Amino acid sequence: MLVRRGRLLRIGAAVAVLLALAGYVVVQYVFGGKADPRCKVVSANGDGASYEFGADQAENAATVTAVGTSRGMPERAITIALATALQESGLRNISHGDRDSLGLFQQRPSQGWGNARQIMDPAYSAARFYAHLEDVPGYSRLPLTVAAQRVQRSGFPQAYAKHEPDAALLAAALTGRSPATLTCEGRAAEEPGDPAKVRAALIRDFGRDVAPKGGPGGTVTVPVDAPAGGAEGGAGQRGWELAHWAVARASALGIERVSYGGREWGTADAGKEWRKIGDPAKADKKSSGGRPGDPGSGTDQVRIVVGH
Incomplete structure:
Protein backbone atom coordinates (compact mmCIF):
# COMPACT_ATOMS: atom_id res chain seq x y z
CA MET A 1 0.00 0.00 0.00
CA LEU A 2 2.80 2.42 0.86
CA VAL A 3 4.58 1.60 -2.40
CA ARG A 4 1.40 2.21 -4.37
CA ARG A 5 0.75 5.49 -2.56
CA GLY A 6 4.29 6.66 -3.29
CA ARG A 7 3.89 5.77 -6.95
CA LEU A 8 0.63 7.72 -7.12
CA LEU A 9 2.27 10.74 -5.50
CA ARG A 10 5.09 10.66 -8.05
CA ILE A 11 2.61 10.35 -10.90
CA GLY A 12 0.59 13.25 -9.51
CA ALA A 13 3.68 15.42 -9.22
CA ALA A 14 4.67 14.59 -12.80
CA VAL A 15 1.18 15.47 -14.05
CA ALA A 16 1.30 18.78 -12.18
CA VAL A 17 4.63 19.64 -13.81
CA LEU A 18 3.28 18.76 -17.26
CA LEU A 19 0.16 20.86 -16.71
CA ALA A 20 2.27 23.82 -15.61
CA LEU A 21 4.47 23.44 -18.68
CA ALA A 22 1.42 23.18 -20.91
CA GLY A 23 -0.01 26.32 -19.34
CA TYR A 24 3.24 28.18 -19.95
CA VAL A 25 3.26 27.08 -23.60
CA VAL A 26 -0.35 28.20 -24.05
CA VAL A 27 0.38 31.62 -22.54
CA GLN A 28 3.44 32.02 -24.74
CA TYR A 29 1.39 31.07 -27.79
CA VAL A 30 -1.55 33.34 -26.97
CA PHE A 31 0.65 36.35 -26.18
CA GLY A 32 3.09 35.86 -29.00
CA GLY A 33 5.89 34.39 -26.90
CA LYS A 34 6.81 37.77 -25.44
CA ALA A 35 8.16 37.79 -21.92
CA ASP A 36 8.23 40.96 -19.91
CA PRO A 37 11.40 42.88 -20.82
CA THR A 175 21.30 59.53 -10.37
CA GLY A 176 23.83 59.40 -13.23
CA ARG A 177 26.87 58.95 -11.00
CA SER A 178 27.66 55.61 -12.67
CA PRO A 179 27.49 56.20 -16.46
CA ALA A 180 26.22 53.57 -18.90
CA THR A 181 25.46 51.03 -16.17
CA LEU A 182 21.71 50.60 -16.71
CA THR A 183 20.31 48.69 -19.68
CA CYS A 184 16.96 47.18 -20.58
CA GLU A 185 16.16 44.46 -23.08
CA GLY A 186 15.20 45.86 -26.43
CA ARG A 187 11.69 45.48 -27.73
CA ALA A 188 10.42 47.27 -30.80
CA ALA A 189 7.30 49.29 -30.01
CA GLU A 190 4.06 47.59 -31.06
CA GLU A 191 2.50 51.02 -31.62
CA PRO A 192 4.11 54.27 -32.73
CA GLY A 193 5.66 56.16 -29.86
CA ASP A 194 4.53 59.66 -29.01
CA PRO A 195 7.25 62.30 -28.45
CA ALA A 196 4.68 64.46 -26.67
CA LYS A 197 4.19 61.73 -24.06
CA VAL A 198 7.94 61.49 -23.55
CA ARG A 199 8.19 65.25 -23.02
CA ALA A 200 5.23 65.19 -20.62
CA ALA A 201 6.76 62.32 -18.62
CA LEU A 202 10.09 64.15 -18.36
CA ILE A 203 8.42 67.28 -17.04
CA ARG A 204 6.25 65.25 -14.66
CA ASP A 205 9.22 63.47 -13.08
CA PHE A 206 11.91 66.18 -13.24
CA GLY A 207 9.94 69.41 -13.32
CA ARG A 208 9.86 72.10 -15.98
CA ASP A 209 13.57 72.85 -15.67
CA VAL A 210 14.37 69.94 -18.01
CA ALA A 211 12.90 71.84 -21.02
CA PRO A 212 12.64 68.90 -23.49
CA LYS A 213 12.32 69.83 -27.15
CA GLY A 214 10.67 68.03 -30.05
CA GLY A 215 12.50 67.30 -33.28
CA PRO A 216 12.14 65.48 -36.60
CA GLY A 217 11.58 61.76 -36.83
CA GLY A 218 10.10 61.23 -33.38
CA THR A 219 13.08 62.78 -31.63
CA VAL A 220 13.13 64.45 -28.22
CA THR A 221 16.24 66.34 -27.11
CA VAL A 222 16.90 67.40 -23.54
CA PRO A 223 19.52 70.11 -22.92
CA VAL A 224 21.89 69.09 -20.15
CA ASP A 225 22.54 71.54 -17.34
CA ALA A 226 23.67 71.02 -13.79
CA PRO A 227 20.70 69.99 -11.61
CA ALA A 228 18.87 72.70 -9.75
CA GLY A 229 18.07 72.69 -6.06
CA GLY A 230 21.52 71.80 -4.77
CA ALA A 231 21.47 68.18 -5.97
CA GLU A 232 24.75 66.30 -6.20
CA GLY A 233 26.75 66.10 -9.43
CA GLY A 234 27.39 68.38 -12.36
CA ALA A 235 26.06 68.54 -15.90
CA GLY A 236 27.69 65.25 -16.96
CA GLN A 237 26.04 63.35 -14.14
CA ARG A 238 22.75 65.05 -14.93
CA GLY A 239 23.03 63.90 -18.53
CA TRP A 240 23.46 60.27 -17.51
CA GLU A 241 20.57 60.57 -15.08
CA LEU A 242 18.32 61.70 -17.94
CA ALA A 243 19.70 59.04 -20.29
CA HIS A 244 19.18 56.23 -17.79
CA TRP A 245 15.69 57.54 -17.04
CA ALA A 246 14.84 57.22 -20.74
CA VAL A 247 16.13 53.64 -20.91
CA ALA A 248 14.22 52.69 -17.76
CA ARG A 249 11.00 54.06 -19.26
CA ALA A 250 11.63 52.83 -22.80
CA SER A 251 9.12 49.98 -22.67
CA ALA A 252 6.27 52.17 -21.39
CA LEU A 253 6.96 55.11 -23.72
CA GLY A 254 7.98 53.26 -26.89
CA ILE A 255 11.54 54.61 -26.86
CA GLU A 256 13.86 52.96 -29.39
CA ARG A 257 17.15 54.80 -28.96
CA VAL A 258 18.89 56.96 -26.39
CA SER A 259 22.24 58.65 -26.95
CA TYR A 260 24.47 60.65 -24.65
CA GLY A 261 28.17 61.16 -23.99
CA GLY A 262 29.35 59.36 -27.13
CA ARG A 263 27.32 56.23 -26.34
CA GLU A 264 24.01 54.89 -27.55
CA TRP A 265 21.48 52.37 -26.27
CA GLY A 266 18.93 50.96 -28.67
CA THR A 267 16.36 48.22 -29.15
CA ALA A 268 18.05 47.24 -32.43
CA ASP A 269 21.06 46.15 -30.35
CA ALA A 270 18.83 44.01 -28.09
CA GLY A 271 19.13 46.79 -25.50
CA LYS A 272 21.78 44.97 -23.50
CA GLU A 273 24.62 47.46 -23.74
CA TRP A 274 25.62 51.06 -24.32
CA ARG A 275 27.78 50.98 -27.42
CA LYS A 276 30.27 53.61 -28.39
CA ILE A 277 29.12 55.77 -31.26
CA GLY A 278 32.65 56.71 -32.33
CA ASP A 279 33.32 59.83 -34.32
CA PRO A 280 29.91 61.51 -34.81
CA ALA A 281 31.15 63.07 -38.05
CA LYS A 282 31.61 59.59 -39.50
CA ALA A 283 28.58 57.95 -37.94
CA ASP A 284 25.66 56.89 -40.09
CA LYS A 285 22.27 58.51 -39.65
CA LYS A 286 20.89 55.81 -37.38
CA SER A 287 23.92 55.82 -35.11
CA SER A 288 23.89 59.58 -34.60
CA GLY A 289 20.19 59.70 -33.93
CA GLY A 290 19.16 61.41 -37.16
CA ARG A 291 21.99 63.29 -38.92
CA PRO A 292 25.71 62.78 -39.35
CA GLY A 293 27.62 64.81 -36.80
CA ASP A 294 24.52 65.55 -34.74
CA PRO A 295 25.49 66.86 -31.27
CA GLY A 296 22.95 64.59 -29.58
CA SER A 297 25.68 62.01 -29.06
CA GLY A 298 27.81 64.50 -27.11
CA THR A 299 27.43 65.94 -23.64
CA ASP A 300 25.33 69.02 -24.35
CA GLN A 301 22.05 67.14 -24.69
CA VAL A 302 20.39 63.76 -24.35
CA ARG A 303 18.73 62.50 -27.52
CA ILE A 304 15.69 60.23 -27.24
CA VAL A 305 14.09 58.61 -30.29
CA VAL A 306 10.68 56.95 -30.10
CA GLY A 307 9.44 54.18 -32.37
CA HIS A 308 7.44 55.18 -35.41
Whole structure:
Protein backbone atom coordinates (compact mmCIF):
# COMPACT_ATOMS: atom_id res chain seq x y z
CA MET A 1 0.00 0.00 0.00
CA LEU A 2 2.80 2.42 0.86
CA VAL A 3 4.58 1.60 -2.40
CA ARG A 4 1.40 2.21 -4.37
CA ARG A 5 0.75 5.49 -2.56
CA GLY A 6 4.29 6.66 -3.29
CA ARG A 7 3.89 5.77 -6.95
CA LEU A 8 0.63 7.72 -7.12
CA LEU A 9 2.27 10.74 -5.50
CA ARG A 10 5.09 10.66 -8.05
CA ILE A 11 2.61 10.35 -10.90
CA GLY A 12 0.59 13.25 -9.51
CA ALA A 13 3.68 15.42 -9.22
CA ALA A 14 4.67 14.59 -12.80
CA VAL A 15 1.18 15.47 -14.05
CA ALA A 16 1.30 18.78 -12.18
CA VAL A 17 4.63 19.64 -13.81
CA LEU A 18 3.28 18.76 -17.26
CA LEU A 19 0.16 20.86 -16.71
CA ALA A 20 2.27 23.82 -15.61
CA LEU A 21 4.47 23.44 -18.68
CA ALA A 22 1.42 23.18 -20.91
CA GLY A 23 -0.01 26.32 -19.34
CA TYR A 24 3.24 28.18 -19.95
CA VAL A 25 3.26 27.08 -23.60
CA VAL A 26 -0.35 28.20 -24.05
CA VAL A 27 0.38 31.62 -22.54
CA GLN A 28 3.44 32.02 -24.74
CA TYR A 29 1.39 31.07 -27.79
CA VAL A 30 -1.55 33.34 -26.97
CA PHE A 31 0.65 36.35 -26.18
CA GLY A 32 3.09 35.86 -29.00
CA GLY A 33 5.89 34.39 -26.90
CA LYS A 34 6.81 37.77 -25.44
CA ALA A 35 8.16 37.79 -21.92
CA ASP A 36 8.23 40.96 -19.91
CA PRO A 37 11.40 42.88 -20.82
CA ARG A 38 14.12 42.78 -18.20
CA CYS A 39 16.52 45.46 -17.06
CA LYS A 40 19.93 45.21 -15.44
CA VAL A 41 22.16 47.54 -13.50
CA VAL A 42 25.83 46.76 -12.95
CA SER A 43 28.41 48.16 -10.59
CA ALA A 44 30.83 50.75 -11.94
CA ASN A 45 33.43 49.62 -9.39
CA GLY A 46 34.48 46.53 -11.29
CA ASP A 47 33.41 44.22 -8.45
CA GLY A 48 30.93 42.26 -10.57
CA ALA A 49 27.88 43.31 -8.55
CA SER A 50 24.63 43.51 -10.53
CA TYR A 51 20.87 43.56 -10.09
CA GLU A 52 18.21 42.40 -12.56
CA PHE A 53 14.61 43.53 -12.43
CA GLY A 54 11.53 44.08 -14.60
CA ALA A 55 10.69 46.99 -16.87
CA ASP A 56 7.80 48.08 -14.63
CA GLN A 57 10.14 48.16 -11.65
CA ALA A 58 12.68 50.15 -13.65
CA GLU A 59 10.04 52.70 -14.59
CA ASN A 60 9.05 53.20 -10.95
CA ALA A 61 12.67 53.36 -9.79
CA ALA A 62 13.40 56.04 -12.38
CA THR A 63 10.46 58.13 -11.17
CA VAL A 64 11.44 57.76 -7.50
CA THR A 65 14.98 58.87 -8.34
CA ALA A 66 13.96 61.79 -10.54
CA VAL A 67 11.57 63.13 -7.91
CA GLY A 68 14.34 62.90 -5.31
CA THR A 69 17.05 64.65 -7.30
CA SER A 70 14.57 67.34 -8.37
CA ARG A 71 14.05 68.06 -4.68
CA GLY A 72 17.81 68.35 -4.19
CA MET A 73 18.00 65.09 -2.23
CA PRO A 74 21.41 63.37 -2.00
CA GLU A 75 22.12 59.91 -3.39
CA ARG A 76 21.86 58.44 0.10
CA ALA A 77 18.22 59.57 0.27
CA ILE A 78 17.55 57.94 -3.12
CA THR A 79 19.05 54.69 -1.85
CA ILE A 80 16.85 54.79 1.27
CA ALA A 81 13.74 55.44 -0.84
CA LEU A 82 14.50 52.67 -3.33
CA ALA A 83 15.27 50.12 -0.60
CA THR A 84 12.02 51.04 1.14
CA ALA A 85 9.99 50.61 -2.07
CA LEU A 86 11.72 47.30 -2.80
CA GLN A 87 10.66 45.99 0.60
CA GLU A 88 7.17 47.46 0.68
CA SER A 89 6.01 46.64 -2.84
CA GLY A 90 8.87 45.12 -4.83
CA LEU A 91 9.00 48.49 -6.66
CA ARG A 92 5.56 47.79 -8.14
CA ASN A 93 2.68 50.22 -7.87
CA ILE A 94 0.23 47.82 -6.26
CA SER A 95 -3.35 48.70 -5.35
CA HIS A 96 -3.56 46.54 -2.23
CA GLY A 97 -1.71 45.85 1.00
CA ASP A 98 -2.07 45.59 4.75
CA ARG A 99 -5.33 47.26 5.74
CA ASP A 100 -5.60 50.34 3.48
CA SER A 101 -1.94 50.44 2.39
CA LEU A 102 -1.37 51.31 -1.27
CA GLY A 103 1.29 51.99 -3.86
CA LEU A 104 5.06 51.82 -4.01
CA PHE A 105 5.60 52.74 -0.36
CA GLN A 106 2.39 51.15 0.99
CA GLN A 107 1.18 54.49 2.30
CA ARG A 108 -2.19 54.59 4.05
CA PRO A 109 -4.92 57.15 3.31
CA SER A 110 -6.20 56.72 6.87
CA GLN A 111 -2.81 57.84 8.20
CA GLY A 112 -2.75 61.13 6.32
CA TRP A 113 -0.55 60.19 3.35
CA GLY A 114 -3.15 61.38 0.83
CA ASN A 115 -6.16 59.90 -0.88
CA ALA A 116 -6.03 56.62 -2.81
CA ARG A 117 -5.71 58.30 -6.20
CA GLN A 118 -2.81 60.44 -5.02
CA ILE A 119 -0.95 57.57 -3.37
CA MET A 120 -1.24 55.46 -6.53
CA ASP A 121 0.69 58.19 -8.38
CA PRO A 122 4.37 57.17 -8.06
CA ALA A 123 5.60 60.76 -8.33
CA TYR A 124 3.26 61.90 -5.56
CA SER A 125 4.03 58.99 -3.23
CA ALA A 126 7.77 59.44 -3.74
CA ALA A 127 7.50 63.15 -2.96
CA ARG A 128 5.61 62.39 0.26
CA PHE A 129 8.24 59.85 1.29
CA TYR A 130 11.06 62.35 0.75
CA ALA A 131 9.16 65.07 2.62
CA HIS A 132 8.94 62.82 5.68
CA LEU A 133 12.56 61.66 5.29
CA GLU A 134 13.76 65.27 5.30
CA ASP A 135 12.15 65.69 8.72
CA VAL A 136 14.34 62.90 10.18
CA PRO A 137 17.35 64.60 11.82
CA GLY A 138 20.64 63.38 10.36
CA TYR A 139 18.93 60.73 8.22
CA SER A 140 21.88 60.48 5.80
CA ARG A 141 24.16 59.37 8.66
CA LEU A 142 21.73 56.84 10.10
CA PRO A 143 21.71 53.14 9.20
CA LEU A 144 19.31 52.64 6.30
CA THR A 145 16.94 50.53 8.38
CA VAL A 146 16.69 53.25 11.03
CA ALA A 147 16.09 56.06 8.53
CA ALA A 148 13.47 54.06 6.62
CA GLN A 149 11.72 53.02 9.82
CA ARG A 150 11.48 56.61 11.06
CA VAL A 151 9.35 57.28 7.98
CA GLN A 152 7.47 54.01 7.54
CA ARG A 153 6.81 52.81 11.12
CA SER A 154 6.88 49.23 9.84
CA GLY A 155 6.27 46.14 11.93
CA PHE A 156 9.41 44.62 10.37
CA PRO A 157 12.03 47.40 10.44
CA GLN A 158 15.04 45.15 9.82
CA ALA A 159 13.60 43.93 6.51
CA TYR A 160 14.85 47.04 4.68
CA ALA A 161 18.49 46.08 5.20
CA LYS A 162 18.54 43.22 2.70
CA HIS A 163 17.62 45.58 -0.13
CA GLU A 164 20.38 48.11 0.50
CA PRO A 165 22.99 46.64 -1.93
CA ASP A 166 20.52 46.53 -4.83
CA ALA A 167 19.12 49.96 -3.98
CA ALA A 168 22.64 51.42 -3.88
CA LEU A 169 23.38 50.05 -7.37
CA LEU A 170 20.12 51.50 -8.69
CA ALA A 171 20.74 54.87 -7.06
CA ALA A 172 24.27 55.15 -8.48
CA ALA A 173 22.97 54.47 -11.99
CA LEU A 174 19.72 56.43 -11.90
CA THR A 175 21.30 59.53 -10.37
CA GLY A 176 23.83 59.40 -13.23
CA ARG A 177 26.87 58.95 -11.00
CA SER A 178 27.66 55.61 -12.67
CA PRO A 179 27.49 56.20 -16.46
CA ALA A 180 26.22 53.57 -18.90
CA THR A 181 25.46 51.03 -16.17
CA LEU A 182 21.71 50.60 -16.71
CA THR A 183 20.31 48.69 -19.68
CA CYS A 184 16.96 47.18 -20.58
CA GLU A 185 16.16 44.46 -23.08
CA GLY A 186 15.20 45.86 -26.43
CA ARG A 187 11.69 45.48 -27.73
CA ALA A 188 10.42 47.27 -30.80
CA ALA A 189 7.30 49.29 -30.01
CA GLU A 190 4.06 47.59 -31.06
CA GLU A 191 2.50 51.02 -31.62
CA PRO A 192 4.11 54.27 -32.73
CA GLY A 193 5.66 56.16 -29.86
CA ASP A 194 4.53 59.66 -29.01
CA PRO A 195 7.25 62.30 -28.45
CA ALA A 196 4.68 64.46 -26.67
CA LYS A 197 4.19 61.73 -24.06
CA VAL A 198 7.94 61.49 -23.55
CA ARG A 199 8.19 65.25 -23.02
CA ALA A 200 5.23 65.19 -20.62
CA ALA A 201 6.76 62.32 -18.62
CA LEU A 202 10.09 64.15 -18.36
CA ILE A 203 8.42 67.28 -17.04
CA ARG A 204 6.25 65.25 -14.66
CA ASP A 205 9.22 63.47 -13.08
CA PHE A 206 11.91 66.18 -13.24
CA GLY A 207 9.94 69.41 -13.32
CA ARG A 208 9.86 72.10 -15.98
CA ASP A 209 13.57 72.85 -15.67
CA VAL A 210 14.37 69.94 -18.01
CA ALA A 211 12.90 71.84 -21.02
CA PRO A 212 12.64 68.90 -23.49
CA LYS A 213 12.32 69.83 -27.15
CA GLY A 214 10.67 68.03 -30.05
CA GLY A 215 12.50 67.30 -33.28
CA PRO A 216 12.14 65.48 -36.60
CA GLY A 217 11.58 61.76 -36.83
CA GLY A 218 10.10 61.23 -33.38
CA THR A 219 13.08 62.78 -31.63
CA VAL A 220 13.13 64.45 -28.22
CA THR A 221 16.24 66.34 -27.11
CA VAL A 222 16.90 67.40 -23.54
CA PRO A 223 19.52 70.11 -22.92
CA VAL A 224 21.89 69.09 -20.15
CA ASP A 225 22.54 71.54 -17.34
CA ALA A 226 23.67 71.02 -13.79
CA PRO A 227 20.70 69.99 -11.61
CA ALA A 228 18.87 72.70 -9.75
CA GLY A 229 18.07 72.69 -6.06
CA GLY A 230 21.52 71.80 -4.77
CA ALA A 231 21.47 68.18 -5.97
CA GLU A 232 24.75 66.30 -6.20
CA GLY A 233 26.75 66.10 -9.43
CA GLY A 234 27.39 68.38 -12.36
CA ALA A 235 26.06 68.54 -15.90
CA GLY A 236 27.69 65.25 -16.96
CA GLN A 237 26.04 63.35 -14.14
CA ARG A 238 22.75 65.05 -14.93
CA GLY A 239 23.03 63.90 -18.53
CA TRP A 240 23.46 60.27 -17.51
CA GLU A 241 20.57 60.57 -15.08
CA LEU A 242 18.32 61.70 -17.94
CA ALA A 243 19.70 59.04 -20.29
CA HIS A 244 19.18 56.23 -17.79
CA TRP A 245 15.69 57.54 -17.04
CA ALA A 246 14.84 57.22 -20.74
CA VAL A 247 16.13 53.64 -20.91
CA ALA A 248 14.22 52.69 -17.76
CA ARG A 249 11.00 54.06 -19.26
CA ALA A 250 11.63 52.83 -22.80
CA SER A 251 9.12 49.98 -22.67
CA ALA A 252 6.27 52.17 -21.39
CA LEU A 253 6.96 55.11 -23.72
CA GLY A 254 7.98 53.26 -26.89
CA ILE A 255 11.54 54.61 -26.86
CA GLU A 256 13.86 52.96 -29.39
CA ARG A 257 17.15 54.80 -28.96
CA VAL A 258 18.89 56.96 -26.39
CA SER A 259 22.24 58.65 -26.95
CA TYR A 260 24.47 60.65 -24.65
CA GLY A 261 28.17 61.16 -23.99
CA GLY A 262 29.35 59.36 -27.13
CA ARG A 263 27.32 56.23 -26.34
CA GLU A 264 24.01 54.89 -27.55
CA TRP A 265 21.48 52.37 -26.27
CA GLY A 266 18.93 50.96 -28.67
CA THR A 267 16.36 48.22 -29.15
CA ALA A 268 18.05 47.24 -32.43
CA ASP A 269 21.06 46.15 -30.35
CA ALA A 270 18.83 44.01 -28.09
CA GLY A 271 19.13 46.79 -25.50
CA LYS A 272 21.78 44.97 -23.50
CA GLU A 273 24.62 47.46 -23.74
CA TRP A 274 25.62 51.06 -24.32
CA ARG A 275 27.78 50.98 -27.42
CA LYS A 276 30.27 53.61 -28.39
CA ILE A 277 29.12 55.77 -31.26
CA GLY A 278 32.65 56.71 -32.33
CA ASP A 279 33.32 59.83 -34.32
CA PRO A 280 29.91 61.51 -34.81
CA ALA A 281 31.15 63.07 -38.05
CA LYS A 282 31.61 59.59 -39.50
CA ALA A 283 28.58 57.95 -37.94
CA ASP A 284 25.66 56.89 -40.09
CA LYS A 285 22.27 58.51 -39.65
CA LYS A 286 20.89 55.81 -37.38
CA SER A 287 23.92 55.82 -35.11
CA SER A 288 23.89 59.58 -34.60
CA GLY A 289 20.19 59.70 -33.93
CA GLY A 290 19.16 61.41 -37.16
CA ARG A 291 21.99 63.29 -38.92
CA PRO A 292 25.71 62.78 -39.35
CA GLY A 293 27.62 64.81 -36.80
CA ASP A 294 24.52 65.55 -34.74
CA PRO A 295 25.49 66.86 -31.27
CA GLY A 296 22.95 64.59 -29.58
CA SER A 297 25.68 62.01 -29.06
CA GLY A 298 27.81 64.50 -27.11
CA THR A 299 27.43 65.94 -23.64
CA ASP A 300 25.33 69.02 -24.35
CA GLN A 301 22.05 67.14 -24.69
CA VAL A 302 20.39 63.76 -24.35
CA ARG A 303 18.73 62.50 -27.52
CA ILE A 304 15.69 60.23 -27.24
CA VAL A 305 14.09 58.61 -30.29
CA VAL A 306 10.68 56.95 -30.10
CA GLY A 307 9.44 54.18 -32.37
CA HIS A 308 7.44 55.18 -35.41
